[in-house]
Amino acid sequence: xxxxxxAAQAQAHMGLVGGRPARIxxxxxxxxxxxxxxxxxxxxxxxxTILTTDAASREAVVRTHAGEERAVLNAGxxxxxxxxxxxxxxxxxxxxxxxxxxxxxxxRALCGSGGVHRExxxxxxxxxxxxxxxxxxxxxxxxxxxxKGLAKPCDVIFIDAHAHDSLAAGAKLSGxxxxxxxxxxxxxxxxxxxxxxxxxxxxxxxxxxxxxxxxRVMDVASFRRLADEHGCLLVVDVAHGLGTVxxxxxxxxxxxxxxxxxxxxxxxxxxFVVASRPLINYLSAYGFVFTASLATPSAAAALAALRxxxxxxxxxxxxxxxxxxxxxxxRARGCRVAERGGPLLHVVAxxxxxxxxxxxxRAVFEGGLYVHPVLFPMxxxxxxxxxxxxxxxxxxxxxxxxxxxxxxxxxxxATPGQAPEGGAATLTxxx
Numbered sequence: 001x002x003x004x005x006x007a008a009q010a011q012a013h014m015g016l017v018g019g020r021p022a023r024i025x026x027x028x029x030x031x032x033x034x035x036x037x038x039x040x041x042x043x044x045x046x047x048x049t050i051l052t053t054d055a056a057s058r059e060a061v062v063r064t065h066a067g068e069e070r071a072v073l074n075a076g077x078x079x080x081x082x083x084x085x086x087x088x089x090x091x092x093x094x095x096x097x098x099x100x101x102x103x104x105x106x107x108r109a110l111c112g113s114g115g116v117h118r119e120x121x122x123x124x125x126x127x128x129x130x131x132x133x134x135x136x137x138x139x140x141x142x143x144x145x146x147x148k149g150l151a152k153p154c155d156v157i158f159i160d161a162h163a164h165d166s167l168a169a170g171a172k173l174s175g176x177x178x179x180x181x182x183x184x185x186x187x188x189x190x191x192x193x194x195x196x197x198x199x200x201x202x203x204x205x206x207x208x209x210x211x212x213x214x215x216r217v218m219d220v221a222s223f224r225r226l227a228d229e230h231g232c233l234l235v236v237d238v239a240h241g242l243g244t245v246x247x248x249x250x251x252x253x254x255x256x257x258x259x260x261x262x263x264x265x266x267x268x269x270x271x272f273v274v275a276s277r278p279l280i281n282y283l284s285a286y287g288f289v290f291t292a293s294l295a296t297p298s299a300a301a302a303l304a305a306l307r308x309x310x311x312x313x314x315x316x317x318x319x320x321x322x323x324x325x326x327x328x329x330x331r332a333r334g335c336r337v338a339e340r341g342g343p344l345l346h347v348v349a350x351x352x353x354x355x356x357x358x359x360x361x362r363a364v365f366e367g368g369l370y371v372h373p374v375l376f377p378m379x380x381x382x383x384x385x386x387x388x389x390x391x392x393x394x395x396x397x398x399x400x401x402x403x404x405x406x407x408x409x410x411x412x413x414a415t416p417g418q419a420p421e422g423g424a425a426t427l428t429x430x431x
Contacts, residue, residue: 007354008034010376035065048370050074055267056082056393062370072370073401075388080244080343081308081315082393084267089304096300104293109284114296120303124272127310128249128258132280134273137294139261142271143237144170145291146257147206149283150233151176156200158192158232160184160207167206167237176204183211186222193230203232209241209252213379213387215344217245224254233257239264243309244323244343246316265309268301270294319343319392326390326399333407336385346374347406349385350413357384360409367405386410 011017012027022030047065053074054060060074083089096116104111117135124133136142147170151157157171161180171178179196181189189205197203205227207218220236227234236255241248243265252258257275262268273283309315323343330337336348349360354375361373364386372387379385388406 013377053077055079055085056391058082058391058394058398060370070368072365072368073398075369075371075390075402077391078240078264078389079267080265080319080389080391082391083265083305083308086267086305086308088308089267089301092300092304093297096297100296102297103295106292107289108293109289111293113293114299116296116299116303117294120299120306121272123303123306125274127306128274129253130258130274131277132275134280134283135294135299136271136273137292138269139239139263139271140166140169141291142261142273143167143239143259144173146235146259146273146283147171147204148173149285150174150257150279151204152201154201155203156196157204157206158189158196159205162211162213163206163208164212164237164239167208167235171206176200184216184218186219186226189223190226193226193232197230197232203230204235205232206235206237208237208239209248210238210245210342210344212240212344213374214338214346215240215341216338217241217251217340217342220251220254227256235259240342240344242266243316244319246313246320262298262302262305266302266305268298268305270298270302315392319390322390322392322394322399326388326403329399329403330407333403333411335407335410343390345388345390346379346383347386347388347410348383349410352379352382352384354384356413357386360386360413363409363412364405367408369402369405371406 008031011019012031015021015027017026017030048062051061051063051069058074058077059071061069061071063069100114100116104114108117121133121135125131136145143164143166147157147167151171151174153175155174155176156179157174157176158179158181159167159171160183162183177196177200179192181192205223207223209220210217223234226232233256234254235257236252236259238248238252238258238260241252242260245251257273257279259271259273261271273280323345327337327345330345330347331339337345350356357373357375361371364371374387375384386406386409388402394402
């Protein structure tokens with residue numbers, strides 16, 4: 001039944017029902033039937049409502065899709081530094097609503113910009129060492145709009161094969177030729193550049209910094225070298241790297257454009273692009289004009305969180321210590337986790353099938369831990385499992401719980417005759 005949901009989800013993603021093309025209403029009905037079957041079996045806990053939460057400790061009370069309530073340790077939150085309840089962030093939001101109301105109601109090009117929007121853009125540009133920044137009302141748009149706005153049909157975009165959907169969509173919408181390279185594989189990218197770069201007016205190389213399913217950190221310097229050799233702009237998405245990897249600023253300084261979201265470390269909504277002033281001016285004619293402004297309280301929250309991140313670097317160090325400790329202990333317990341990476345731990349469950357991944361998820365939830373089930377097409381076939389996110393404020397007891405519960409679930413669902421191995425897992429993640 002759990003595997004059936006994964007299959008139904010994958011088919012719906014491709015426009016199919018029962019292996020054949022189907023109309024939208026039929027796809028929706030098939031997926032709804034699978035969800036109902038999971039509810040009936042008490043297995044559909046993956047869609048939860050957060051009733052209460054403590055951003056620092058990660059203690060939370062959740063209600064499942066089936067109406068079940070329980071206290072959990074939330075290892076699915078992406079509030080990596082625990083800033084969503086930081087006094088400075090809360091005060092900034094309260095003050096913004098009191099002084100400016102909820103939003104500017106329309107495009108900034110038409111209705112003007114708020115002072116907090118200008119402050120946030122200036123401080124983002126300064127933080128990343130760039131000339132200018134541009135705010136977007138959604139993280140998805142912050143990734144898609146620059147590719148749509150900069151690249152044209154006369155250009156070519158070289159994009160990581162497992163880049164986030166927002167990046168892939170922006171590349172497709174641009175009308176440029178799109179060429180995909182294997183994740184993190186500079187040699188493969190180089191061979192594609194030699195074949196496809198010639199004849200295009202311009203070219204972009206697009207990658208994530210920390211990949212959003214398995215946490216791999218990219219070698220941006222190798223992409224910068226290739227961009228220089230072949231005359232390309234380098235675009236790096238830092239959604240999961242901002243505030244989680246201490247070398248981020250040094251690593252992405254070489255990028256021509258840095259894009260990201262506020263919905264993780266900066267505990268808000270919306271997103272940003274930082275680049276040279278001419279590139280931001282060029283982008284402003286697309287993403288700036290045809291969308292409403294980022295809500296003022298959201299901008300205020302992101303600005304306050306950015307200042308805490310800048311002024312309290314110990315938080316990033318604490319997160320990195322927790323991630324390293326959890327990674328090493330899970331591997332020592334026989335879990336298939338990559339040897340290195342960012343704040344996301346992808347634990348492959350047993351044979352990596354969707355049913356096995358959901359069974360592992362249920363075992364973890366029963367153990368008082370909330371994580372993300374990772375199914376196809378979010379991960380490659382055979383790489384299904386659990387996505388675990390750590391927080392800077394998680395204490396030793398929380399780490400003990402996390403390691404014990406995840407390791408027990410991974411062992412429990414291991415395929416008979418296939419003992420889980422702690423060696424570095426080969427994870428191909430698509431998000």
